[in-house]
Amino acid sequence: MKLILSVESVRFPLTGIGRYTYELASRLQHAEEISELRLFAGRKFLPELVSPSDQSDAVHGLKRFVQKNALAVEVYRRLMPILRKQALRGHEDFIYHSTNFYLPPFAGPRVATFHDLSPFTWAHCHTPQIARYLQRELTQSLKRADALITVSHCMRQELADYFNWPLDRIHAVPLASSPQFHPRSPDALREALARHGLQPGGYSLFVGTIEPRKNIVSLLDAYSRLPLALRQRWPLILTGYHGWRSEAIHDRIAQAQQQGWAHYLGFVASADLPLLFAGARLFTFPSHYEGFGLPVLEAMSSGVPVVCSNSSSLPEVAGPAALMCAPDDVEGLTALLQQGLEDEAWRATAVQQGLLHAGGFSWERCAQATVEVYKSVRER
Structure with a gap:
């Protein structure tokens, strides 16, 4: 052909x-x-x-x-x-x-x-x-x-x-997910993450275009409800390109940054992105609507537990490995974020299930x- x-x-x-x-x-x-x-x-x-x-x-x-x-x-x-x-x-x-x-x-x-x-x-x-x-x-x-x-x-x-x-x-x-997304040791991550002021396992991560469809304001609202000690220990790091109608979202991110528990990295170079995934304690993706939801698969391939919404294609992509709730359930999302950060037994299972599930793609x-x-x- x-x-x-x-x-x-x-x-x-x-x-x-x-x-x-x-x-x-x-x-x-x-x-x-x-x-x-x-x-x-x-x-x-x-x-x-x-x-x-x-x-x-x-x-x-x-x-x-x-x-x-x-x-x-x-x-x-x-x-x-x-x-x-x-x-x-x-x-x-x-x-x-x-x-x-x-x-x-x-x-x-x-x-x-x-x-x-x-x-x-x-x-x-x-x-x-x-x-x-x-x-x-x-x-x-x-x-x-x-x-x-x-x-x-x-x-x-x-x-x-x-x-x-x-x-x-x-x-x-x-x-x-591409081959660059795989688990990495803390030593392999330290230098690259330090350029962004981060440490391996020291943050939660969101990756995606900054736009209303990604439900970032609800994510910030849910994260703000976590105990302060948790937010300070594992701040929320966001990266992605500026999308349409993102001004209010950036204002909300700026408020969280001033409070010391969130940070927006802008658009991260493609060479650094797999390292940013692999170094996260937790990946969170509460999007309203996705045709696929590639970042969820990239996180799982990187050996990182995932919390995401149960909307559109995300249950299909995440399979049994992620914690999921409705995108508008802020209270439920807070509970899942806390479990994802603190529950070591679930985290260990989620990493193994995620790697197995991602391997099917x-x-x-x-x-x-x-x-x-x-x-x-x-x-x-």
């Missing part, structure tokens, strides 16, 4: 979608079933797969400007399909796979990965112009696609129900299952 893979999301800041795209592309390059692989981004083919940068660049700055301007978003929405269609002309014997929902006009077979339906179900967590753009483009992709991939079984059913799409043309292909399986989707499209 010949394949065109969209790798546009492999860029700063590297989100879960960018990580999925990078890991998938890395493995598809070696897939025996694929005779030719071409990587596509923007409106051009790339000579090779590049590693994502930890630094903002001019392209990122332009993207941020466009996203804030409704007219610029509309111009982009109308112009880019034309430019991409021209760039893809003559490649109709390839399968085109969009790893982030958007399918341009293309005469050959088309596959799109849908990570979540937040532009529809959590539209208020996007800027109005971006929500409208995403809703239009997601709808167009549904019309163009020959098959869809979702990153969890939960999302597969939600997508089928929401759009009345045939379930047999939606394929759940779970993600995985791999990028190799993800890539092979994706190839099977391509095969089904060619056969159809």
Whole structure:
């Protein structure tokens, strides 16, 4: 098979979608079933797969400007399909796979990965112009696609129900944690964590975009209810890129910082992130809505106990290893956080269960299952 893979999301800041795209592309390059692989981004083919940068660049700055301007978003929405269609002309014997929902006009077979339906179900967590753009483009992709991939079984059913799409043309292909996420000794962590003012096992951790959907204010409220001695011994460390409507969240984080039991690290370099995970006493992720919830799996692979919400796909990703409660249950979350920090018997069991459960996911399986989707499209 010949394949065109969209790798546009492999860029700063590297989100879960960018990580999925990078890991998938890395493995598809070696897939025996694929005779030719071409990587596509923007409106051009790339000579090779590049590693994502930890630094903002001019392209990122332009993207941020466009996203804030409704007219610029509309111009982009109308112009880019034309430019991409021209760039893809003559490649109709390839399968085109969009790893982030958007399918341009293309005469050959088309596959799109849908990570979540937040532009529809959590539209208020996007800027109005971006929500409208995403809703239009997601709808167009549904019309163009020959098959869809979702990153969890939960999302597969939600997508089928929401759009009345045939379930047999939606394929759940779970993600995985990357090899860099694994347990590490305190000595291996000490130097890297010291750069952030941290010590191995000396903090709780949240990793994710700073936005309302991640339920960070409820996390801070729950953490503030813990005994002061616990908060001082294991402060809450947060890291992630600034998202839409994050001002109030940052104000709340600043209050907790002033009280001495929380700290926001900003966007941490990808090389440091696995070390930050492995050094945590506890990972907490009370998100309202996730298509997958990759940080939960990364924490488990790092040998760190997890407390998360029981919403959307998270029970599927966390399995039996995590403590879970409803995302709006602040009192219940406080109790689970305290158990996660203090209950040594549960912690030991959670680490072993987490490692075992996370071992059931791999990028190799993800890539092979994706190839099977391509095969089904060619056969159809």
